[in-house]
Amino acid sequence: MSKLYIFGIGGTGARVLRSLTMLLSAGVECGVDTIVPVIIDRDISNKDLSRTKLLIEDYIVVNRCVDANGTNKFFKTKISLLGGNLFLQLSDNAQQFDEFIGRSTMSQENNALIDMLFSKETLKLNMTKGFEGNPNIGSVVLNQFDNNDIFKAFANDFHDGDKIFIISSIFGGTGASGFPLLRKILHTPNVNDAEGNPLANWGLINKAPIGAISVLPYFIVESPPKGSLVNSDTFIDKTKAALSYYKNEDKKIDTFYYIGDTLTSSYEHHKGGTEQMNNAHFVELASALAILDFVNSDKQNENFHRDAHNNITKTTYKEFGIKTNSPKLTFDNLTDETRNLIVNPLSRFMLFAKYMGYRVVTEIINGKETLIVRKIPSNDIFEKEHKYQPYAHKLFTEDFRRTNSIQKLESIQAKFVEWLLEMELQNRKFTPFNLFSDRADDFINGELKIIKPDNFMYKNWAMVDNELNKQIVKTHKSLQNDSRFIELFNRVTEKLINYKN
């Protein structure tokens, strides 16, 4: 029962965790039983954060109902929250930076020091909206999270053998400065809590396997309105500044992952708050793969180099690559290793979602043609067929679909398609699937033959129903209906989609 604690810092952390949750929903192989995510951010009204939170909550409900000991892979890995919380919120009451640091209570000497360190604009900065791309500010402020309750829960929960991973972006505010700070705290021995009591298991945590990913720029911000400190041009400069600081992390991290993209998308300029919701990007998916690489038991030897005293002797640096470059990526463009990881799970989960009726359609919303994910009744094969097919007989009825776990499952399926749609709309498109297709056999883009070809007998969705009817007898009667349902679809999609290099 080993765990991986993931600290996702800032918006990037939230988005990578979103991708990771999608991958785990699809049943991608994970080297640990349990993932414990923590998103660290000041700005909890961030839509990315709330989106990830809802997704993880749904995931937890579904994961609880699947059989841990069965063959089913969908939702197999457990995600648990520390104390039921996802956010490690950095809270304070001050509105402006100089108030926050308590300038009014400082001595004259300290006041003078402050004036020297920080510019007037910076001192007057409104705190609740992030650090507007000022990592230097971020560093100071972030120092206070070691008094947080969630951190205590983390310490209490930690066991020997658990691992730690930190997600952060190299650009931007919260992430860039937060990562080295967090790492420092994790490696500080004998940390005490607010009351002065030593945090539990801190010795283990000091020595725990630790990995990190630094997400390099993959988007640019459109021209900012006057008065904003967020400026893409300064991103690269800030990146350089942060990278030099990261040199200090060498031999402090077991495995250090880098990822970025030269082909950038541009996002609308938002400083944060409810507006900052960035569409999913393939880079985030690849970042999630880094996490899975870190816990992959086959990679232990290449990821970890420790001496006899359990000190890190060497940091392994890894970067993500694709096989062939193209602004439009399909499975064809990915390396064999990546394909082995994600082709089958994503395709299987996609088939599952399609069966339940989820696909992308064009609708006129507010006068504008919009692409949107909907459950289309005529494509809802389950709805049409469950009355007649033996696999569903007396098991998967109308009422069944209304049960909480299945509602959550379908919610995740809709979000999954949405996630894929967002990645398809980026400049660097990731389009492994034809999201508009309503057939069972033609939705894989590219040259790879992934889906079992139908024979003259069972075509399209009939092929799936036939397989469902075949596999239902192999699932255990003792399982709860929801668990059985998911396992059934896992078996069936495995039979129909079994890509080998």
Add this chain to the structure above:
Amino acid sequence: MGKIFGEIYCWFESLFGQDLAEYLWGYNCETQGYDSKNLFYTIGSITFGLSLLFVLAYYYLPLWGFNHPRTNRWWNWLIILIITGVINFIIGVSWTINDLLNGNIGDCLMYTRDADGNVVSQLIFKSDCWMFGVTNFIVSALFFIILSFILKWKSRNCKYSPI
């Protein structure tokens, strides 16, 4: 076995008449006994066999129309039942009409004659043969229904067809 089939057919004896029934039982005018071929057994076996064949096909043959997720509705089953019934109807009619027209049915079953040997009345008509066809349809349907409920349980796609 012949007796069982005969009993089943004779539930519907009023449809095709006792005289044709006697012929099918194998009544021999010469010996006044039932030592001719029991045609209820023969025709019954064919009807039973065809029903069995179609039932097995519907539930187990991997072919569109049979054991297929899109043709497992109750009315698909009904269509197959009707097809089987119609085939057996045709067999029932043609067999008996053939025997009737070829004079295979004994005279004592066909006609009542007076003291001089002239025909007083005819006992078996073509309409009886048609009605026997109808009976065979009904018997076929009965076999089909019973065999369906016995044999469908291992069918992958049609286990709950018709219910």
Add this chain to the structure above:
Amino acid sequence: MKAIHLLQGFVVILLLTTCGNSGNKTNGKIILKVPVKVVAIKPTVNVYIENSGSMDGYVKGVTEFEQAIYNYLTDIKISQFSDSLNLFYINSEIIPQGSDISDFIEKLEPTNFKIKGGSRGTTDISNLLKSVLTETSSNEIAILVTDGIFSPGLGKDAEQYLVNQQIGIKSNMANYLKRYPNSAVVIYQLLSKFDGWYYNREDSKIKIKEQRPYYIWIIGETDLLNELIRKVPESKFKGSGIQHAFSIMKGPKAVDYAIKRGSGNFDLDKKEPKTTIKNLKKETRGKRNNVRFSVNVNFSGFLLSDHYLTDPSNYELNNKDFQLTINKAVPNNSGYTHQLNFESPSVHKGIISVKLKTQIPQWVEEINDSTGIVPVKGKTYGIKYQIHGIYEAFTMSNDYYTEIKIKID
């Protein structure tokens, strides 16, 4: 027992082989014998005319009696029923009269009766019968012509005499039946002009000129009688013809019968379709609310008239609920002569048994003259005692010709 049989068998085989060999001992060569076909030998008919005094009136001049006898015998000859027909007079003795029928008939005159001899006084019918029976062996038929009148004599106890006669007849017949159990007796009553002396029971005579009955007895094996009657049926008799016919044979004899398909609301049992009915129900057709079925029977072996066979009083049913009627069978290829029709208000299960009884017809009582003083038209004194005597001989072990059993399931 077994050893003796074996020995007998061995001896027979030995004899046969030795016989075979001895017949062919010609130079040691074996000569093949031509196979001999065994042809059925035609029966012999012996005709006995009673020539006692009371018979004179029938043969004076040309009478129906002579005509009838002449015709009958001629018919027998013509039908090739028999190759040898022997003629006799009979009273206390049997006097052969050769085989020439026409000559015989011509010579039927009272004068010749007298000449031919024998004791022409009394007619002891029991003895008469005994003599005839003694002379009749297998493959022979006896035809006895007599007036059948008893003459106990003056001062004799008539009643006792008649009874004794009956016993005697019974005894003689019974003895005969012991040797030839397949025998039958047919008695025809005919009428003829009688011109002569009528002797009453006290042996007093009256001169009369009127029609008087006389009787032709035919005795022999049942099958032979059957054939004779078939070849020379009652209808062939000339003159006023046969008034009454009585026939009797031993029972019980199995007959061929079968339930008539379609004669009611039932199914035939598949294994026993001739004798067993299943699912017997009330009639649905018409207003009749009863249960019915019919059975075809072959009564041809019984020498019984249609009149006898179609009379329900000659049958005994074991189930009082059923009503029986009998009619001639519809023409068929199976040899059925009659059809028994059963009717009952309700359904029964079990075995219905019908016995065709051996009975003395009612008319026997009617033609019996019980007084015997003066001639009564159409009646004969004491005739019923003769018939009763015969009847008793034939019904000593049982009193029915055949039994038909129908099982209703």
